[in-house]
Amino acid sequence: MQDSAAAKPTSHPPVKHGKVGVLLVNLGTPDGTDYTSMRRYLKEFLTDKRVIEWPKIAWYPILFGIVLNTRPGKVGKAYEMIWNKDKNESYLRTYTRSQAELMAASLAEHSNVIVDWAMRYGQPSIASRMEALQKQGCERILLFPLYPQYAAATTATVNDKAFEFLLKQRWQPALRTVPPYHDDPVYIDALAVSIEKHLATLDWEPERVLTSFHGIPQSYFDKGDPYYCQCQKTARLLRERLGWSKEKLVITFQSRFGPEEWLQPYTDKTVEKLAQEGIKRIAVLNPGFVSDCLETLEEIAEQAAESFLHNGGEKFAHIPCLNDSPEGMSVLETVVRRELSGWV
Incomplete structure (x- = not known):
């Protein structure tokens, strides 16, 4: 054979x-x-x-x-x-x-x-x-x-x-x-641990923590895109895992482009508003980004920080993405x- x-x-x-x-x-x-x-x-x-x-x-x-x-x-x-x-x-x-x-x-x-x-x-x-x-x-x-x-x-x-x-x-x-995997317990837990670790390195406590997700046009959501709902669920589960209130952990959307209305509230407008309302200390993380990139390192860590301080804020922290961490x-x-x- x-x-x-x-x-x-x-x-x-x-x-x-x-x-x-x-x-x-x-x-x-x-x-x-x-x-x-x-x-x-x-x-x-x-x-x-x-x-x-x-x-x-x-x-x-x-x-x-x-x-x-x-x-x-x-x-x-x-x-x-x-x-x-x-x-x-x-x-x-x-x-x-x-x-x-x-x-x-x-x-x-x-x-x-x-x-x-x-x-x-x-x-x-x-x-x-x-x-x-x-x-x-x-x-x-x-x-x-x-x-x-x-x-x-x-x-x-x-x-x-x-x-x-x-x-x-x-x-x-x-x-x-x-x-x-927006609601996977291992993902939610990793975000919570990352937040806790980073905040522990600060000598101040943020009054607000923003979970800033990349935005999409409102029209995409209206056509049936599940993105907004999944972002909301991630934020809710993270809030519950940390034992924080809705006032403490706020969801926002960034990186809008063009004349259309995008998902709201907008991150940049929220950062300005918080500072103008007398909030002095905030931290921002980007749960929807697996890795740090232009939208996190420049748009948030640089632009948002500058805007917050310019409008009366005093302390700003950007919590890194999970990246290649354990x-x-x-x-x-x-x-x-x-x-x-x-x-x-």
């Missing part, structure tokens, strides 16, 4: 198999802070119909006529302020790579599991890393959009890009997508191990 190797035709292409891939995916990052890199990144981001749902005929003249001519320089300067100069990259890239490396180490007992990472916009792309996993023999891939709360503009567009890759494959790997990795590992059930 011939063995399987001998039975193969001589023209049979080399094929690896038997592996399971885990692909961690975050939003994205420019390759550099220069105008060209920023424009390339912003173009890819702002032409995504999941991000900007306006008709092209209305949006593209604004995008290509104004936004992509004015924003690259402004955003590039903001990135320069929070750029990881040691590695010459954004901290989002640094943390996402580290998360993948630590995840691989934590799953080392499963010799058939390969962990990789990608970005929805910029490099490394989802398609390039899925192809790399496939070439390494991954017949099954767990796609992990790194967003605790689901939104069409974040989780869904990651899934879209992965499905787009599959459309071009003759031999498609099996694909699982990780669901939102608490943060415990969350990601718990989710991955659960979603790999039956595959490893």
Whole structure:
């Protein structure tokens, strides 16, 4: 009897198999802070119909006529302020790579599991890393959009890009997508521990703690996006875990863009208002961001802090994201191990 190797035709292409891939995916990052890199990144981001749902005929003249001519320089300067100069990259890239490396180490007992990472916009792309996993023999891939709360503009567009890759494959790997984990006890506990640890390092106590989530247009929520409800649930569970009141832990939404109404209350307006009302000490965290990035390190730690102090506040603290901390990795590992059930 011939063995399987001998039975193969001589023209049979080399094929690896038997592996399971885990692909961690975050939003994205420019390759550099220069105008060209920023424009390339912003173009890819702002032409995504999941991000900007306006008709092209209305949006593209604004995008290509104004936004992509004015924003690259402004955003590039903001990135320069929070750029990881040691590695010459954004901290989002640094943390996402580290998360993948630590995840691989934590799953080392499963010799058939390969962990990789990608970005929805910029490099490394989802398609390039899925192809790399496939070439390494991954017949099954767990796609992990790194967003605790689901939104069409974040989780869904990651899934879209992965499905787009599959459309071009003759031999498609099996694909699982990780669901939102906004109410997972391990996630809520990790946030609470992070808050308690950071506040313990301060020589003052905040009168208010803001949970600032990235916003989305109100119209997206009106069309059925569950993001707002999941953010509210995260904030409620965190409040209960800490034993705080609604007055103490406040939910806000940041990073609005364009003329539309977005989810409210707005973070920047809330920070101003609190200071003007006589609140002197606040802290802000970003539970919806797995890793620190432009929106946390510059928009909150710099801009919001400056606004609060300018309007009469005295003490401001930004509580870092979970990043690649032991608490943060415990969350990601718990989710991955659960979603790999039956595959490893």
